[in-house]
Amino acid sequence: MQNSKPEKLKQTLTGYIAQAVYPVVFLGEVFSAKPRLARRKRELLYYLDLCGVKSLPVVIIISLLMGSIIAMQGILQMRKVGAEIFIVDLVGFAVLKEFGPLMVAMISTGRAGSAFAAEIGTMKVNEEIYALQTMGVNPYSYLVYPKLAAMLVAIPVLTVFGDAFSILGGMILSTSACDITPAAYWARSTAVLNGTVFMLGIIKSAVFGVLITLAGCCCGFSAEGNAQGVGRGATQAVVASIFLVVIADAVMTLLFTFIGY
Amino acid sequence: MRNKIIEVTQLDIGYDNTPILCDLDFDVYEGEILFILGNSGCGKSTLLKHLTGLYQPLRGDIKLRNKSIVNASGQEKNELYKSFGVTYQGGALLGSLTVAENVAFPLEEHTSLTQDEIDSIVEEKLSLVDLTGFGNLMPSELSGGMKKRAGLARALALSPDLLFFDEPSAGLDPLSSSALDRLILDIRSKINATVVVVSHELDSIFSIADRIIMLDKERKGIVAEGEPHDLRANSSDSWVRNFLNRNNMR
Numbered sequence: 001m002q003n004s005k006p007e008k009l010k011q012t013l014t015g016y017i018a019q020a021v022y023p024v025v026f027l028g029e030v031f032s033a034k035p036r037l038a039r040r041k042r043e044l045l046y047y048l049d050l051c052g053v054k055s056l057p058v059v060i061i062i063s064l065l066m067g068s069i070i071a072m073q074g075i076l077q078m079r080k081v082g083a084e085i086f087i088v089d090l091v092g093f094a095v096l097k098e099f100g101p102l103m104v105a106m107i108s109t110g111r112a113g114s115a116f117a118a119e120i121g122t123m124k125v126n127e128e129i130y131a132l133q134t135m136g137v138n139p140y141s142y143l144v145y146p147k148l149a150a151m152l153v154a155i156p157v158l159t160v161f162g163d164a165f166s167i168l169g170g171m172i173l174s175t176s177a178c179d180i181t182p183a184a185y186w187a188r189s190t191a192v193l194n195g196t197v198f199m200l201g202i203i204k205s206a207v208f209g210v211l212i213t214l215a216g217c218c219c220g221f222s223a224e225g226n227a228q229g230v231g232r233g234a235t236q237a238v239v240a241s242i243f244l245v246v247i248a249d250a251v252m253t254l255l256f257t258f259i260g261y
Numbered sequence: 262m263r264n265k266i267i268e269v270t271q272l273d274i275g276y277d278n279t280p281i282l283c284d285l286d287f288d289v290y291e292g293e294i295l296f297i298l299g300n301s302g303c304g305k306s307t308l309l310k311h312l313t314g315l316y317q318p319l320r321g322d323i324k325l326r327n328k329s330i331v332n333a334s335g336q337e338k339n340e341l342y343k344s345f346g347v348t349y350q351g352g353a354l355l356g357s358l359t360v361a362e363n364v365a366f367p368l369e370e371h372t373s374l375t376q377d378e379i380d381s382i383v384e385e386k387l388s389l390v391d392l393t394g395f396g397n398l399m400p401s402e403l404s405g406g407m408k409k410r411a412g413l414a415r416a417l418a419l420s421p422d423l424l425f426f427d428e429p430s431a432g433l434d435p436l437s438s439s440a441l442d443r444l445i446l447d448i449r450s451k452i453n454a455t456v457v458v459v460s461h462e463l464d465s466i467f468s469i470a471d472r473i474i475m476l477d478k479e480r481k482g483i484v485a486e487g488e489p490h491d492l493r494a495n496s497s498d499s500w501v502r503n504f505l506n507r508n509n510m511r
């Protein structure tokens with residue numbers, strides 16, 4: 001039976017609309033499902049390991065480099081006005097407010113976000129999602145909440161490491177490139193930086209963690225049921241996560257600036 | 262009068278508004294072993310997914326124990342699913358869990374049994390499908406037939422009384438396949454379970470099916486319904502007779 005042209009057009013259009021509203025449907029499913037995290041210790045540990053412990057080395061290396069890059073660029077400019085000690089402020093605030101949370105979010109997007117999408121997409125191909133349903137287990141609850149909980153713990157903790165190692169990187173570079181002693185660097189750091197700035201960065205990172213997880217899972221659930229579909233889902237997850245993280249960052253930065261930080 | 266477990270009325274099913282099977286009307290009775298057969302791609306797996314409430318039909322209704330599964334909420338479906346055992350064509354084992362953890366999964370979800378009790382049930386179910394000793398392997402380390410049998414063990418974990426099997430014996434050797442037949446008979450006699458099987462195994466059909474439903478891709482619907490020996494001998498439809506006589510024609 002061949003479909004007529006208007007019929008085909010209608011189908012294509014409804015297809016596009018369904019795709020466009022899917023994130024809303026997905027969020028509805030997730031938030032109406034019960035988390036039941038107490039039963040999910042095994043999954044929780046697995047994702048803590050995947051998103052937290054296994055990401056730590058990359059976070060440390062990138063943060064060290066990132067901190068020294070910021071310091072290097074800063075020193076070049078500060079030299080012009082002979083105010084090299086302000087490099088401490090620059091590195092400290094840039095890292096705690098922006099680069100710490102953002103670098104960790106980018107690393108986690110690549111590691112966790114795409115892995116979530118690929119995992120759920122593959123489960124769809126293998127009919128595992130159906131199997132969960134007919135076993136009376138809500139797939140949204142089983143597949144999203146453990147990841148969300150693990151990311152909510154892992155990302156802020158990674159950000160603490162990211163902050164610390166970025167500042168260390170900045171310190172190593174500035175103390176070797178200018179005549180700032182490590183003691184002077186540390187003294188200046190503790191004088192200008194405060195707990196609130198640090199905490200606001202951690203809050204940012206937690207928001208990023210939620211966005212990355214939801215984007216990854218949503219792209220997994222909406223992936224087409226074949227190998228290419230899974231690949232596209234993983235790619236989409238990365239693109240969507242980066243987009244959401246940057247938008248959320250802009251909004252939160254505005255908000256925090258507005259309240260005086 | 263036997264109890265109707267499943268009632269299908271005027272059901273149209275398909276993908277993207279294109280029907281693949283139309284106007285299906287049939288019942289499944291308590292304690293019955295019903296086989297659904299038909300040519301490849303005619304929509305047997307799709308029908309099974311509708312019967313288990315995974316897909317929304319284009320039209321019509323499916324009642325399970327007098328409650329429509331088409332209009333059921335997620336919560337209501339989850340209640341129904343506790344008495345379901347479903348297997349999928351490819352096994353559909355959870356890839357992140359071992360075989361034993363897969364079989365234990367429904368028990369952990371829906372019962373408050375202790376770990377020891379769960380372990381002994383898992384062992385029992387694995388031995389039913391001849392997979393004793395394979396519990397610690399990951400699904401990716403199993404052959405296709407083993408995956409199917411592990412899926413079967415998982416479907417039986419909660420001793421459900423309504424079973425849906427999608428081609429459980431495809432890919433099994435004749436001995437395993439006849440062991441599977443005995444297993445199905447055994448489950449039925451023990452807990453009076455109702456079993457709906459999609460299968461092409463004529464040997465199984467003639468030895469254990471109480472009733473069969475035959476679907477045809479061309480005619481998009483049920484072309485015959487009844488007792489298999491009777492249909493083979495007396496069906497007025499030559500397509501049906503040929504289908505069931507495949508062995509005799511060789």
Ligand SMILES: Nc1ncnc2c1ncn2[C@@H]1O[C@H](COP(=O)(O)OP(=O)(O)OP(=O)(O)O)[C@@H](O)[C@H]1O
Binds near residue numbers: 307
């Ligand atoms: N996800 C899907 N989207 C669109 N069409 C599909 C989808 N899955 C299956 N179909 C189509 O629906 C029809 C029925 O498929 P189904 O898997 O139910 O067949 P089947 O009877 O189980 O076949 P087999 O005996 O080979 O397993 C096929 O023609 C197939 O092309």
Ligand SMILES: [Mg+2]
Binds near residue numbers: 306350
């Ligand atoms: Mg099939």
